[in-house]
Amino acid sequence: MFDEIDIHILEILQEKARIPNAEVARQVGMAPSAVLERIRKLEERGIIEGYEVRLNPACFHQGLSAFVQVETDGTDAQIASALAAITSVQEVHQVVGPDGFLVKLRTADHTTLARILQQIRPLPGVKSIRTQVVLDTVKETRRVDLTEHNGNSRHS
Amino acid sequence: MFDEIDIHILEILQEKARIPNAEVARQVGMAPSAVLERIRKLEERGIIEGYEVRLNPACFHQGLSAFVQVETDGTDAQIASALAAITSVQEVHQVVGPDGFLVKLRTADHTTLARILQQIRPLPGVKSIRTQVVLDTVKETRRVDLTEHNGNSRHS
DNA sequence: ATACAATATGAATAAAATTCGTATTTAAAG
DNA sequence: CTTTAAATACGAATTTTATTCATATTGTAT
Numbered sequence: 001m002f003d004e005i006d007i008h009i010l011e012i013l014q015e016k017a018r019i020p021n022a023e024v025a026r027q028v029g030m031a032p033s034a035v036l037e038r039i040r041k042l043e044e045r046g047i048i049e050g051y052e053v054r055l056n057p058a059c060f061h062q063g064l065s066a067f068v069q070v071e072t073d074g075t076d077a078q079i080a081s082a083l084a085a086i087t088s089v090q091e092v093h094q095v096v097g098p099d100g101f102l103v104k105l106r107t108a109d110h111t112t113l114a115r116i117l118q119q120i121r122p123l124p125g126v127k128s129i130r131t132q133v134v135l136d137t138v139k140e141t142r143r144v145d146l147t148e149h150n151g152n153s154r155h156s
Numbered sequence: 157m158f159d160e161i162d163i164h165i166l167e168i169l170q171e172k173a174r175i176p177n178a179e180v181a182r183q184v185g186m187a188p189s190a191v192l193e194r195i196r197k198l199e200e201r202g203i204i205e206g207y208e209v210r211l212n213p214a215c216f217h218q219g220l221s222a223f224v225q226v227e228t229d230g231t232d233a234q235i236a237s238a239l240a241a242i243t244s245v246q247e248v249h250q251v252v253g254p255d256g257f258l259v260k261l262r263t264a265d266h267t268t269l270a271r272i273l274q275q276i277r278p279l280p281g282v283k284s285i286r287t288q289v290v291l292d293t294v295k296e297t298r299r300v301d302l303t304e305h306n307g308n309s310r311h312s
Numbered sequence: 313a314t315a316c317a318a319t320a321t322g323a324a325t326a327a328a329a330t331t332c333g334t335a336t337t338t339a340a341a342g
Numbered sequence: 343c344t345t346t347a348a349a350t351a352c353g354a355a356t357t358t359t360a361t362t363c364a365t366a367t368t369g370t371a372t
Contacts (some may be wrong), residue, residue, distance in 0.1 A: 001215065009213065017173065018327090022359050034320050036361070047215045051174040054205040054302045055166065059157065062300055065249065067223075067258055084295035092294040095222065096174040102223055102288060105256055108298075132258060138248040139240035142298075144211045144262075176360090190351045192330070248318050 002047065005030070007146050009038060010048075014143055019053050029061045032090035065134035068103040070120065071127045075099050109141050158203065161186070163302050165194060166204075172301055173207050202216065215262035221290035224259040227283045231255050235281045244272050 008028050012019060021039070042048045054140040055152070057063060072079050075094055077101055083092045083103055092103035103120075107113045164184050168175060177195070181188040198204045213219060228235050231250055239248045239259055247260035259276075263269045269289070276285055 010209070013209040014211070015222070017209040018209065020359060021361095023298055031321050032359075033322080033363090037319075039295045049212050051172070052208045052298065053166070053169040053173040054208055054298065055170070056202050056205050057300055059203045060302065060305060067249070071309055073250040080294040087301050089295065090298065091296045093223070093290045093296075094292040094294060095223070095288040096291050097205055101294075102290070117283065119365075121244070134249045134250050134253040137251040138236040138250060138257070139245065140247045140249075142210070142246065144216045146216065146245050148217070176328060179329095187352080188329075188350050193350075240316080 001045075003040070004039060006042060006047075006109055008044070009035060011146055013039075013048075014146070018143065032127070049129065051068075062106045063106050064103045064109055064113055065137060066107070066113055067132045067134070068105060068117070068120065069130040069132075070101045070103055071129070072099045073125045073127055079123060082123050083120065086116060100113060157201075157303075158198070160205075162194060162198060162303075163305050164196070164208060165191065167302050169204075170302070218262045220265055220269055221291060221293060222261045222262050222263070222269055223288045223290070224261060224273070224276065225256060225286040225288075226259055227254060227256045227282055227285070229255065229281045231257075232281055238279050239276065240277065242272060264300070 005028060009024060011026055011104075012024050012151055017140060022032045024039075025035040028035060028036060041050070067154050068080075070083065080092055080094065080101060083089055083101060088107050089103055090101075090106050093102045094100075095102050103114065105116060113131075117129065121128065159277060160182060165180060168180050168183055172286055178188045180195075181191040185193060187200075193211045196202070198211055226235075226239065236248055236250065239257060244261050244263050245259055246262050247258075250256075251258050261269065261272060263272060266289075273285065273287060276282060
């Protein structure tokens, strides 16, 4: 799927995604055109899904995080998409075990949170909800560990 | 803090973070140098925290997500950093209520997950853990809603 | 070994980033 | 409602980067 050079490129991009191609090429010791071609293919294959800007949520009145355990009657796509449609909802995960979803929210304050919760409760199929408000986020990353992939070669 | 033009720029960047500056300038109808200056200041002020590449976790043997409710004896920074130090741990949130943390994990499979859990259980201060394995992730975004900020002007 | 496909190179060109002097706008103070 | 100072925008010039493509090299299967 990908070799050590690809991993190296991905490591550089994970560190700082807006780094110029030419700089990546310098760091991996290859021609810029070759690196460009590799990145293109990583994008084509869906290994690179995209590039994101990380904004400071506190600057946009989104300082409060919460997790909501939503117990449901079955696990319809209906409920899932109703939850996903709420703007404050950042994540919706269907979990194993008793039917339900784990929802991650982001709101300005407790008042807004309460409003969103009142919005979730009456959704058809929702049996109960349990809310956990986040006091402090110690770690929050999406970085993928690439260290274990150094040995992979490019087999079809 | 920021005006409508900043919001417009941030919306464009949230859509596609690796878009060239010159293209952003075209879309907002300003000179590239002016847009560059604005983006710089957004970065300086910590409004833009950084740029990330989004990788497909499944391509790196990280296809399994799980949430772990860690009940603890108090909420030491000790426990938090011990949890955060584990590579598979993507998020550590201290939650309101009974002392504890909500931890988000990413592993290759159930076997690896079990191993990580056995690693968490004996940490000093950990009373009990409850694990929720993710079957399906319906939504997962970090996008900040900027639509409400159109009226903001630039006051100190 | 041979041939085919994939990848790398390097030069050339187009595009973008960056800098900076000047002009314009904005906001505060008088 | 001016005046003034600071912030921002502009646009030309320059440097750097992106992109393309013909050629060379490498890797792989037969």
